[in-house]
């Protein structure tokens with residue numbers, strides 16, 4: 001049974017792309033077939049997997065605006081079992097171009113529902129806003145994974161995001177539920193990280209993944225080589241934590 | 257002569273709000289009269305200055321959508337010489353509500369042009385996108401300050417942002433120029449920071465401020481107390497670097 005997970009948080013720089021790329025790579029390493037769809041006009045997930053956006057002949061823009069089937073947009077990556085639908089700069093215009101469309105929030109859902117494949121997981125990397133691209137992702141997803149860095153401003157936005165997810169559940173996608181909250185960029189040397197982490201855990205209990213992603217410079221270096229952490233620095237703390245996270249995610253989904 | 261500076265970068269989490277709040281506070285400390293306008297629906301600059309969004313009777317939303325004069329929206333902060341126009345959650349709706357308006361990109365510019373005051377500087381904190389709120393800021397500003405964290409993904413988006421600023425200069429605001437590029441969250445212990453910093457400096461030369469903001473946990477702690485760094489930890493590396501930056505900014509603008 002294919003599962004569709006949106007990785008979303010309107011707060012910027014919390015680790016959405018880093019989580020999308022490395023979760024996808026770690027699931028692929030566990031013999032799952034994974035498709036990553038880059039919904040961010042910045043295209044960080046695309047370059048994080050070593051794909052040159054300028055050489056892409058098509059992107060998710062063509063699926064959302066021109067109704068091209070997803071099969072035509074998929075490209076292979078250097079990681080076995082991991083496919084990608086890239087983002088290109090024309091995606092920045094999709095927001096304005098889709099506003100007039102009657103079913104503007106459901107374009108991605110319609111694209112996905114027509115798509116037959118043997119992927120076990122489809123993952124959406126979302127931009128840092130609650131605009132039309134993220135709404136499309138939330139309307140098309142089964143669950144939402146919320147990365148949150150252990151910083152004060154990130155904590156502040158969490159309540160607003162969970163309210164939005166609830167609204168989407170009521171009006172656009174009754175099947176949508178919360179996959180969970182993943183704490184990222186945790187720096188055990190600072191009180192700030194500990195305080196935010198314990199605040200999130202006390203408020204959201206079971207919803208918070210036990211695995212916490214530490215701040216690890218290898219995770220910041222890997223994208224400059226166009227590789228997921230498992231290929232760039234497979235024995236680093238960053239790689240180990242994302243592998244632990246992928247296994248916890250699979251266990252929670254009854255797929256070990 | 258009043259100067260209007262937009263602090264913008266579509267990449268998330270690069271230090272836009274941290275720079276807006278602390279630059280505004282440091283300029284106020286140098287006896288400049290400063291007005292900070294929070295254009296981000298997340299409202300981080302508002303809470304970073306200790307203002308409770310739920311208690312605000314009006315926000316920049318009322319200026320953009322309902323044409324209320326700016327004088328009615330300004331509130332005092334706990335920092336002398338620093339005023340704020342807060343953001344509230346209704347700002348998230350402004351993007352969709354303004355789309356139909358014929359002069360949708362110029363709403364903020366019209367609000368500012370009708371506003372008489374003795375402020376030396378007006379600073380805009382922008383959200384992490386190039387949507388209508390940021391376009392309004394770029395259409396209304398004299399210059400744009402671009403904070404960029406010394407990380408790979410932040411470097412990637414810089415070219416696209418500078419192209420957008422050039423387009424705004426040509427089509428919406430011929431008076432717009434680049435104030436400069438500010439390197440933030442610099443961690444001298446990592447090669448990554450050094451590599452990105454030297455890459456930005458070699459590409460953009462004089463446009464890059466000499467002052468570099470280091471990664472300093474005090475900057476992350478200050479917003480949880482609703483204070484700028486100068487009041488929360490006045491002798492920290494974070495406070496010293498933003499004071500140095502404010503002085504360099506004033507010197508570059510011939511106001512020492």
Ligand SMILES: Nc1ncnc2c1ncn2[C@@H]1O[C@H](COP(=O)(O)OP(=O)(O)OP(=O)(O)O)[C@@H](O)[C@H]1O
Pocket residue numbers: 011012013014015016017018019040044126127128184185186213214215216217219220221223266267268269384407408409410
């Ligand atoms: N655990 C980590 N340790 C160290 N650096 C990290 C970690 N996670 C992410 N980073 C770095 O922090 C920055 C922000 O992360 P990332 O770009 O993944 O966040 P994002 O939420 O996708 O940002 P945006 O809101 O712009 O989409 C990046 O430069 C990334 O390389």
Ligand SMILES: Nc1ncnc2c1ncn2[C@@H]1O[C@H](COP(=O)(O)OP(=O)(O)OP(=O)(O)O)[C@@H](O)[C@H]1O
Pocket residue numbers: 010011012013128151152153154267268269270271272273274275296300382383384440441442469470471472473474475476477479
């Ligand atoms: N120099 C610094 N040292 C340590 N932490 C910092 C520094 N600058 C910013 N931070 C922290 O990093 C996080 C991101 O910074 P900030 O929120 O200012 O970025 P932003 O660009 O405004 O994000 P957004 O794109 O969501 O608006 C915040 O939690 C902030 O407290």
Ligand SMILES: [Mg+2]
Pocket residue numbers: 016017018040044126127
């Ligand atoms: Mg991202």
Ligand SMILES: [Mg+2]
Pocket residue numbers: 272273274296300382383
């Ligand atoms: Mg901000």
